[in-house]
Amino acid sequence: MKIAFVGKGGSGKTTLSSLFIRHLAACGAPVIAVDADINQHLGPALGLDEAEAAGLPAMGDRLPLIKDYLRGSNPRVASAGTMIKTTPPGEGSRLLRVRENNPVYDACARPVELDGNAVRLMVTGPFTDADLGVSCYHSKTGAVELCLNHLVDGRDEYVVVDMTAGSDSFASGMFTRFDVTFLVAEPTRKGVSVYRQYKEYARDYGIGLKVVGNKVQGPEDVDFLRAEVGEDLLVTVGHSDWVRAMEKGRPPRFELLENANRRALNLLQTTVDSAYDRRDWERYTRQMVHFHLKNAESWGNERTGADLAAQVDPGFVLGEGVAASV
């Protein structure tokens, strides 16, 4: 299952992603955690110290390796140079699985121990000013999008992405790559403004969008969120002393997390798990092709000097039944 946490800066995306990741790990589930946010804080939120976080390999620096591995022997993708972030897999492409070892994980993922269970952590690397403009070609999140589009994940396997709600993810189609998108919102006008923008994009693409209220202090906050986002409000989370202690560098054992917050995390997991039955790999593949053609036309063809529409393999559908190519 692929899960995104999005929301306004400072809303609590990283905090809630990290709690959800800890929760899944505590259940013994296989987890890949991905930091694709502008502010790269997921490593520290999972307990890494500054030096460990700074030493994580950046996916953005390893794009050639990622592209070369994923294109495999796909005859429609002649070289890594013509592979852009939206290039879809086809016959001959190599696909990623959550539980396997592969050269992409070797290069880009590092194990993080959480109360005895390890998760894999991958990070895009720090964003520069150029990443925040319209520079699609060098997009940091492009490496993540490529991986998601080549990743075949099953039930009870989790890929959790801490992500910005920026325009980059809308232009590329990144926002359509998830079974569930948790929009973290504080009970303020600014907090819900990102929801409105997201909802508009989400509606056109059938995105499973759920709002997680954060830093909620009482019934008035809940009423406010309910009035603003209606049925999309899944659950609310209040101030957590556990989180505060963790931020002081003294993380208590995860089993000591407040009961209300534990219940909230359980509900997130139930929501994700129940999305499995609504999965539609054909639509998933169709959407990646849609955004690839859009990106090809708007900048990719010109940039690579190739007709990138020819990369689309019309007979290919990503899915759990697709045989791995070696």
Ligand SMILES: Nc1ncnc2c1ncn2[C@@H]1O[C@H](COP(=O)(O)OP(=O)(O)OP(=O)(O)O)[C@@H](O)[C@H]1O
């Ligand atoms: N439920 C909570 N209880 C206590 N502290 C919280 C809670 N949620 C968030 N915080 C604190 O609020 C601050 C911002 O949270 P966080 O870093 O998770 O937000 P973010 O959306 O990832 O921000 P950014 O946009 O900077 O990446 C952090 O110091 C975090 O510890």
Ligand SMILES: [Mg+2]
């Ligand atoms: Mg963050």
